[in-house]
Amino acid sequence: MVVVSATAVDAKGRPVRDLKPDEVQVFERGHAQRIVHFTHGRATSARLLILVDASGSMEGTKKESNVRDAVNQILAALDPADQVALAGFDHKYWGVVAFTEDRDAIRRGLVDLTPFGSTALHDALDHAAHDIASHGEGRRAVIVLTDGVDTASTIAPDEVISRSQALDVPIYAMSIVSPLDDPRSKSFLGQGSRAPSILGASMLARYAAFSGGRSFIVSTPERLKEAVAEMVDELKHQYRLGYDPPEGPPGFRPIEVRAKRKGVRVRARSGYVPPS
Numbered sequence: 001m002v003v004v005s006a007t008a009v010d011a012k013g014r015p016v017r018d019l020k021p022d023e024v025q026v027f028e029r030g031h032a033q034r035i036v037h038f039t040h041g042r043a044t045s046a047r048l049l050i051l052v053d054a055s056g057s058m059e060g061t062k063k064e065s066n067v068r069d070a071v072n073q074i075l076a077a078l079d080p081a082d083q084v085a086l087a088g089f090d091h092k093y094w095g096v097v098a099f100t101e102d103r104d105a106i107r108r109g110l111v112d113l114t115p116f117g118s119t120a121l122h123d124a125l126d127h128a129a130h131d132i133a134s135h136g137e138g139r140r141a142v143i144v145l146t147d148g149v150d151t152a153s154t155i156a157p158d159e160v161i162s163r164s165q166a167l168d169v170p171i172y173a174m175s176i177v178s179p180l181d182d183p184r185s186k187s188f189l190g191q192g193s194r195a196p197s198i199l200g201a202s203m204l205a206r207y208a209a210f211s212g213g214r215s216f217i218v219s220t221p222e223r224l225k226e227a228v229a230e231m232v233d234e235l236k237h238q239y240r241l242g243y244d245p246p247e248g249p250p251g252f253r254p255i256e257v258r259a260k261r262k263g264v265r266v267r268a269r270s271g272y273v274p275p276s
Contacts, residue, residue: 148200
């Protein structure tokens with residue numbers, strides 16, 4: 001069975017919490033599939049892996065404070081039964097705290113992350129997706145907090161995106177940048193800027209879109225609070241649906257999830273690779 005994580009939103013971007021199985025359609029290669037598995041929002045607890053950029057580019061009081069505030073707000077907004085793990089990365093990826101319901105353990109682990117070294121963001125996202133996928137089914141996602149600048153990865157972004165799609169791991173990305181690199185800021189330099197953080201935010205948006213997650217750009221405490229609230233609200237109402245795949249050749253298979261209800265849009269991974 002192919003299992004797909006999906007988030008439904010209305011025309012204003014607010015999560016839709018009451019979709020029924022007969023209001024959702026799944027298409028593989030353009031052909032409708034019969035949904036045989038459907039769980040709704042908070043029927044199961046969530047499992048989230050918070051991935052924190054601990055490379056040298058994140059050094060600085062403001063960036064470190066934003067990361068700390070983001071993590072604290074995420075932890076405060078989750079349900080008590082939701083499990084959280086913490087991992088860090090610079091030129092390598094490492095686990096800091098295993099999946100737990102103990103929020104203080106995550107906070108203590110965050111203190112040990114000291115910015116240093118080069119940045120292998122794409123490699124870290126690949127590790128994180130496999131890490132969380134190895135802990136079984138259920139509502140899940142990777143939340144990455146970074147400035148989006150990659151200087152040391154050995155894996156290409158498109159390869160990481162393909163793997164995250166195959167694993168059904170939505171990636172939620174929060175790019176922590178200066179106001180100069182934030183499109184919502186009056187100080188924004190413009191879309192034509194080639195600043196590394198702007199290019200990084202664009203790449204993270206691709207990760208989010210193809211994996212069924214979402215990306216945010218944050219440069220102020222107010223926007224940080226808004227972004228965390230929107231992100232956690234979506235994660236609390238993530239649907240899980242499954243279907244038996246049709247026979248066909250190996251390789252990538254595009255899929256699309258649609259809602260029959262007017263004005264509702266569904267975000268989900270854009271395809272998968274069947275086991276060989």
